[in-house]
Structures are given as structure tokens and as C-alpha cells.
Amino acid sequence: MKLVTRGQLGWPASAAPSQPTAKGVKVHYLGSPASTKLATDHAECLALWKDIRRSHLANKAENYSDVAYNYAACPHGFLLEGRGLRRRTGANGNQALNQGHYAIVGLVGSSGLTEPPDLMLSAIRDGIDLLRKNGAGAEVKGHRDGYATACPGGPLYAWVQKGAPRPTTTKEEKPVAELSKKAVQEAVWEAPVAAPDTAPDRKTRPTWWAASYLRAIYGQVATLQRTVTAQTAAITALAGQVGKGADTATVVAAVQQAIRDAVIKVDVDINSKES
Ligand SMILES: [Zn+2]
Ligand SMILES: [Zn+2]
Structure with a gap:
């Protein structure tokens, strides 16, 4: 899993309400045109994710406390932290739906970049698995399940209906030997892990x-x-x-x-x- 944390995004801890468990996860898309530049430039993904949070915080009608989604998934296989674990989403349509499922948004839109690359599906799957280890039940649904919306769009919804399977072929992935040292570090060392038994100071540093x-x-x-x-x-x-x-x-x-x-x-x- 290639996780980009709130800390790495320069964001403070989420102020979203606590939601320790849910029935599962709902998948979303942007619902607006998505730049095809997203597919080739990861910096665009990070900039867009920050823009989305800014626009949600500025949305006085919804009165969001944070970006509405628990996570986003980008075309390069990164899982971008939003509200994160054990927080109620604000994206599913109403309070009952928000309490029912956590929310992950794939960075594809209604036009421009509309087809989720395999790396994005892998990242959404990473997010589903991570949420399941932290209170989410087994359900995987789309925003449109139980709410009148086109979200998460045709391609993502078709994948959700198949049970959100992890892609077996990731054409965009290069053999390890061709990856730069930086790419390997990003892939392997992107996320903190629980302190191994042999870690010094593991009691004070989990x-x-x-x-x-x-x-x-x-x-x-x-x-x-x-x-x-x-x-x-x-x-x-x-x-x-x-x-x-x-x-x-x-x-x-x-x-x-x-x-x-x-x-x-x-x-x-x-x-x-x-x-
Ligand atoms: Zn949605
Ligand atoms: Zn990206």
C-alpha cells in the first residue's frame, strides 16, 4: 500500500466526528470533469486532493469539518488520506448513509479521465482492506446505492458490482529492476507500521x-x-x-x-x- 498521510499533505488531525464501525465502504468519483493530466502527473493528484479539501471546508451549506471522504485513490496507486480511520464521512448523502458506510473517492470524473486505471483500483482496494481492519464491515457499495446520484460513474460502479476485486494485471507497473531508488522507497516505506518486537523504544513509539x-x-x-x-x-x-x-x-x-x-x-x- 502506498499511503500518503495527512501529515505528508500538511494537514492537521481531522476534526470529523468519530465513527468506530460501519457496515462497509462506499465508492465515489469526482462527479465533475477530471483533467487527463491526472493520469500522467502525480503532482496534479496531490494538488487536486488539496483543492477538494479546501472547497469542502469553504462549503457553508454542508458545514463540513474536513474533506468529506475518508480516502482518495489516485491513478498512480496512491491512497491519499482524508478523514482517515474511524471517522464519519460526509460524502454519502445524509446522516444515516454517512453512519452506514465509510467513503473512498477514485480520482476519475464525469468527463476527461473517466476510466479508473488498475493502479487506482488497487489503491481503492487497499483503502477498503485498511478500513475493514479498523471497524468497517464487508459491504462494498457505490454512492448511488440508496441515494439518487450517478456517482461513482459507470466504470467504477461496474467494478464495485463485481465485488471490487484487486486487479491481477497492472500494466503501468514496471519490473522492480527498472524502478528508481526513490520509487522503491515510496512504495515500500510510504507508511508507518506497528513497531516490530525488536524495535527499540517500542513501548513509547508504537x-x-x-x-x-x-x-x-x-x-x-x-x-x-x-x-x-x-x-x-x-x-x-x-x-x-x-x-x-x-x-x-x-x-x-x-x-x-x-x-x-x-x-x-x-x-x-x-x-x-x-x-
Ligand atoms: Zn459520490
Ligand atoms: Zn497520483
Whole structure:
């Protein structure tokens, strides 16, 4: 999942009302013309998502507390955070419908970009799965289910009616070898995860970004190895002072081997926790 958080968008925490559970998720589209530039330029997606929030906050008739949707999904496979988890949407038409389902909008419109690319469907699916792990039931519906609207448009609604399956072919995806380092980092390290068992300070820091977690773990190993190196030097010096009767080289070799075994065991422990 390639999640873009509110923090990354420069937004404060959502002020939307709490909604800990719902029957499921409703899928939306923009309901207005969508620029075809969205398909080729991810910066357009982020700018549009910010525009949508601005326009919702400016909508005095609806009196929105935040962008109306829980998430948006862009043509490049990014899930853009809106109200996020466990918040009531304002997009489904009325209060009862808003309490019934969370809301995800695919960034396709009534003209221009109208066909959701597979990467967008994958991102909507990511959002549905994420919401299900956090209080949403199994239903996947369209805005038009139970409300008089064309939303989410023909192509998205056809996909919803099939049960919102995760696409198996994503033509836009390149083989990993062709991806830039930045793209790989975005794909793998875009979202924080629950602190792994081996993460330092996991009690005070419940979520970790993969990059900072790896840095912390490698930092610990490096510190340990520096400690072992210092201890080895100390033991070597000590062994040198043992009387002429002792076999200094044998003592040092035995101690060094014991230390190497200990270091290897640390590596194995870390790897086994990671896998
Ligand atoms: Zn809608
Ligand atoms: Zn995008």
C-alpha cells in the first residue's frame, strides 16, 4: 500500500466526528470533469486532493469539518488520506448513509479521465482492506446505492458490482529492476507500521517507518560490534599479562571465537524476527 498521510499533505488531525464501525465502504468519483493530466502527473493528484479539501471546508451549506471522504485513490496507486480511520464521512448523502458506510473517492470524473486505471483500483482496494481492519464491515457499495446520484460513474460502479476485486494485471507497473531508488522507497516505506518486537523504544513509539527502524537496528548492531571490538582488545591485553605458564594465543583465540559466535547469534535473532 502506498499511503500518503495527512501529515505528508500538511494537514492537521481531522476534526470529523468519530465513527468506530460501519457496515462497509462506499465508492465515489469526482462527479465533475477530471483533467487527463491526472493520469500522467502525480503532482496534479496531490494538488487536486488539496483543492477538494479546501472547497469542502469553504462549503457553508454542508458545514463540513474536513474533506468529506475518508480516502482518495489516485491513478498512480496512491491512497491519499482524508478523514482517515474511524471517522464519519460526509460524502454519502445524509446522516444515516454517512453512519452506514465509510467513503473512498477514485480520482476519475464525469468527463476527461473517466476510466479508473488498475493502479487506482488497487489503491481503492487497499483503502477498503485498511478500513475493514479498523471497524468497517464487508459491504462494498457505490454512492448511488440508496441515494439518487450517478456517482461513482459507470466504470467504477461496474467494478464495485463485481465485488471490487484487486486487479491481477497492472500494466503501468514496471519490473522492480527498472524502478528508481526513490520509487522503491515510496512504495515500500510510504507508511508507518506497528513497531516490530525488536524495535527499540517500542513501548513509547508504537509505529515505525521501515527506514528509521532499519537505521535503529543497524545502529544497535554497530554499537554492539564496537563494544565487542573494545572488549576483545581488553581481553587480549589482559591475557598478555597472564604468567608465562599460560598459552596466551590459545586463550585469545578461544575468547574471540566465543565473541564471534555471540555476534552471529545476534544477527540471526534479528533476521528471524524480521522474516
Ligand atoms: Zn459520490
Ligand atoms: Zn497520483
